[in-house]
Amino acid sequence: MLPVLAAHPAGTDVRGLLLELDPELSGRARRTAGSMGLRSVDVRTVDAGAADTYRDVGRAHIVLACGVFGNLSDADMRRTVAALPALMVPGGIVIWTRGRGLGAGDRSDDVRDGFAAYGFLELAFVRPEDARFRVGMSRLRKANGARLEPGARLFQFL
Ligand SMILES: C[S@@+](CC[C@H](N)C(=O)[O-])C[C@H]1O[C@@H](n2cnc3c(N)ncnc32)[C@H](O)[C@@H]1O
Structure with missing residues (x-):
């Protein structure tokens, strides 16, 4: 960057x-x-x-959440995505990364579901056939009242 x-x-x-x-x-x-x-x-x-x-x-226009979600439990990933609107201007963009994971499914789809559930519109998603990394770009549709409670924890690396 x-x-x-x-x-x-x-x-x-x-x-x-x-x-x-x-x-x-x-x-x-x-x-x-x-x-x-x-x-x-x-x-x-x-x-x-x-x-x-x-x-x-202050509230950001662009948030980079790269190299983060693959190190979190699913619950922490969702909690973090749910909290992001509290850190952004409406219309702001998150660029995020996630590896596909080692199992049969692609864990980046869980992250995409999280963004869809918490008020984001997917602008782009890159899933190269010959690589394990994925990159998403999601726009916060509108302010949704999300706030960060004092003392709360969003995530901890596994
Ligand atoms: C996989 S690396 C990603 C680095 C960078 N964002 C990138 O995409 O190249 C994860 C980074 O998160 C840092 N990290 C882990 N837990 C953290 C926390 N609670 N707060 C801030 N950074 C943390 C680690 O020290 C490490 O540098």
Whole structure:
């Protein structure tokens, strides 16, 4: 994401928030953003699964939920998708990823069902025949009253 922003004519105007629990990874992202002149990108070393992390965070136009859902229980995946409207402007977009999983079915379809159930319209879904990754893009149709309860937990990695 950082090189994409840095290469875009309006990239330095984009306000971005990156959340990562691992201090080494978040430190690397922070240094990279700085070296690319992306002064409006804020990298925080925090627990993205804790609702309180979002207390001072404004509503986003674009949310990237990549490399997350495949590490969660089904209940946590659905809880997280249900909470996303509380973090977004109506009409905002989520870009998400999920591997197909190891079993017979494709677990990314559970995530698609979750987005459909919680007020999102699927704009795109990529399922390459020769690869296990899937990418979805879903738009929040309208505000739906979702809110984050103080102290609540959205997800924890398995
Ligand atoms: C599969 S990686 C995905 C990284 C990146 N989003 C990507 O797509 O390349 C999952 C990342 O989530 C981080 N992580 C795990 N639990 C987290 C949490 N509760 N809050 C924030 N980050 C977490 C891990 O440290 C790891 O860097």
